[in-house]
Structures are given as C-alpha cells and as structure tokens.
Amino acid sequence: MPRISSEVKNHFGYISGALAERDYLVGNSFSAADIQMSFVLEAARLTGAQEVFQSLPNLGTYLERLHARPAHQRALQRGRLGDTGGQDKRQRLTRPHLEGRPSQVHRTSAPLEPLEPPG
Known part of the structure; x- marks a missing residue:
C-alpha cells in the first residue's frame, strides 16, 4: 500500500498546485470536472x-468551496x-418510449475473474 499512498499523494499534489492559481479545475468556472x-x-x-x-491545504479549501455552493446544499x-424532485419512483423508472423494445443492456454469461494484485 505504500506505493499507492505515494501515488495518491503525488496526484493530489498536482491538483493542489493547480488550485493554487484558480478557484476551480477548469479556470475560474465551476464545471463537471469539479463535481x-x-x-x-x-x-x-x-x-x-x-x-x-x-x-495540501488547497484541497480542503477547494472542497469547502464546492460544499458552499447553493446547488450542493440543495442536493444534500x-x-x-428522500426528495426525488417531485417524481415518485414509478415515474422515474417508467420510460414509455422504450416499452416493447428489447433491453439494450449487454450481459455476459461468464463470471468475472478476480483481479490478482501486482506481484
């Protein structure tokens, strides 16, 4: 795990450095990258x-900035x-335009093999 921890810290260090110069990841505009x-x-x-x-205090400051956004507060x-934005569960799951069509989800019959940790 030490290698993973050092890589995480390396990547977070890069992000923190970028945030030293701006409020959000893409310039000073909030975007999907920030979400x-x-x-x-x-x-x-x-x-x-x-x-x-x-x-890396820029990361904590950045996260606090994201949490302070009104949309984040509303989502919380x-x-x-348990608010669903005015739709009940059935309304959210019903898609009349797809009724009668076969599922487009691809399913494999073979079970997934567990990943072996690198040696």
Whole structure:
C-alpha cells in the first residue's frame, strides 16, 4: 500500500498546485470536472487521508468551496429528505418510449475473474 499512498499523494499534489492559481479545475468556472473531483476528495477524506488534506491545504479549501455552493446544499437537503424532485419512483423508472423494445443492456454469461494484485 505504500506505493499507492505515494501515488495518491503525488496526484493530489498536482491538483493542489493547480488550485493554487484558480478557484476551480477548469479556470475560474465551476464545471463537471469539479463535481467529479468532489467525489474523489470525499472518498479520500472518508478513508482517512487527513494527512493529505493537512499537507495540501488547497484541497480542503477547494472542497469547502464546492460544499458552499447553493446547488450542493440543495442536493444534500434533498438527499436527507428522500426528495426525488417531485417524481415518485414509478415515474422515474417508467420510460414509455422504450416499452416493447428489447433491453439494450449487454450481459455476459461468464463470471468475472478476480483481479490478482501486482506481484
């Protein structure tokens, strides 16, 4: 795991350096890249990477900036309340324009082999 930890810190260091010069990943405009990175940083924070946030304060500041956005606050509130934006579960799952068509999901009959860790 030391190699993985060092690579994570290396990548986060790169992101932190980029954020030293701007508010968001793509210039100073909030974008989908910021949403995606928020998931990565949240996962890192939840898995105990506090030393990364302490050594790279731009990451914590950036995550706080994302959390402060009104849309983020609304999403959290909806998640807590189980709000689906006014649609019930059946409405969200029903797609009348696809009724009667075969599923486009490809399924394989072969089970997936477990990955072996690199030797």
